[in-house]
Amino acid sequence: MRITSETVADGIREQLFTIGDIPGVLWTPAEGSGPRPLVLIGHGGGSHKKGWEVVSRAFPYVTSCGFAVAAIDAPGTGDRPEHPQIRRLVALIQEREAAGEPFGPAWPALNETVAAQLIPDWQTTLDALQKLDSVGDSRPVGYYGLSSAGEMGIRLVAAEPRITAAVLGLIGSDWLTGTAARITIPVEFLLQWDDEGNPRDSVMKLFDALGSAEKTLHANPGSHFRVPSFEIDSSIRFFARHLGSPGAASGF
């Protein structure tokens, strides 16, 4: 793991890093040291590790909860090189979308291709982060990801026992039902009531499939991208409840 840059602003230390060819970012409280809970945040399709949907969660998790938060670029995004197969599949999907047609088999193929690289990358990243003094391996780990990052999250959480609480959702992929059933950790699952690409029945089917004893579905009106900001607050409470708080942190 190589730290390529470090800056501090507004009480948050931001460290850009690479682990082999994985580019990532770690945010921790500027003050305080020692092990702390870690939240991994996945970014959505067409975004990257410092996309708004990542940063808008990461910053309050650090400042309100004292957590460490990490994000990495998915294959073919951010600081990663072009990925020809992913590029081809995305182009195919965009064509279909422009024509108002269903995405067809390119959509599950894209997800399979991304997952084949991203799930092991997340696990490699977690290995490396847990060796840092500012994270450690003694505190719980959470995952936050919606939409494409919800799809990847279901796969990652089912595969990775170190993750013990997750916020997921905005996804209704029917091929994930079996994977979702293997998840047993507490999950907060988001649904947008008027999501064009993810009909509410399909999202609820995935929620229903989750094997978790504690799972809670939050549904809000509006389209795919209009998750209300109070759901950020709710995710803070969810992670605070399940990951606990670091010794050094915040009156949260």
Next chain:
Amino acid sequence: MRITSETVADGIREQLFTIGDIPGVLWTPAEGSGPRPLVLIGHGGGSHKKGWEVVSRAFPYVTSCGFAVAAIDAPGTGDRPEHPQIRRLVALIQEREAAGEPFGPAWPALNETVAAQLIPDWQTTLDALQKLDSVGDSRPVGYYGLSSAGEMGIRLVAAEPRITAAVLGLIGSDWLTGTAARITIPVEFLLQWDDEGNPRDSVMKLFDALGSAEKTLHANPGSHFRVPSFEIDSSIRFFARHLGSPGAASGF
């Protein structure tokens, strides 16, 4: 309005009152004075104004938010006299339930009978409470009610413009769709995923019918009575967001 008893414990002042033949209870912070947001809490079927589902919400609303909280006995419950027609309808429903049969027309009839008295009673109660120094008429009013109190809540909120935020749910009465459509205030709506008496589709249909721009559905696994305790915390956040906080209160 007649205050019939007053006690203080754990930072909460409890005043039992009657307004005409309506028996009620008002909880306010023991310290502090002046107007404050008010939450009305409805009780479920077979319970009363001081039932556990009322008190478990009321106490944290007072201590965390500094709100005033009030509850009244529905017709035929608590300190109210027997109500022969309600008694007859409840007995009929219990017979059907014991026989494993659908409740039939006795169920809407019961709701109509209770509502015909309870909705005006809530409005009379609100009139009286807003004349008290410890509540006043300058601060917003919320309503919390699930199950039968969700049914009554939909009717009350649709009829009463002073109520500006509500937590409702655990009800799927199809005759309420039109009433729900008239509601435009923010609503947090609860659904129990395995509710025997309120199939999830019927509950979601009511959620869908709500005319509110801000409405959020929280669904959790389990039967009718197993609403998880973190939903109490969520309702605190919801009311704090929409009713604001009183000058005198709490670091919430």
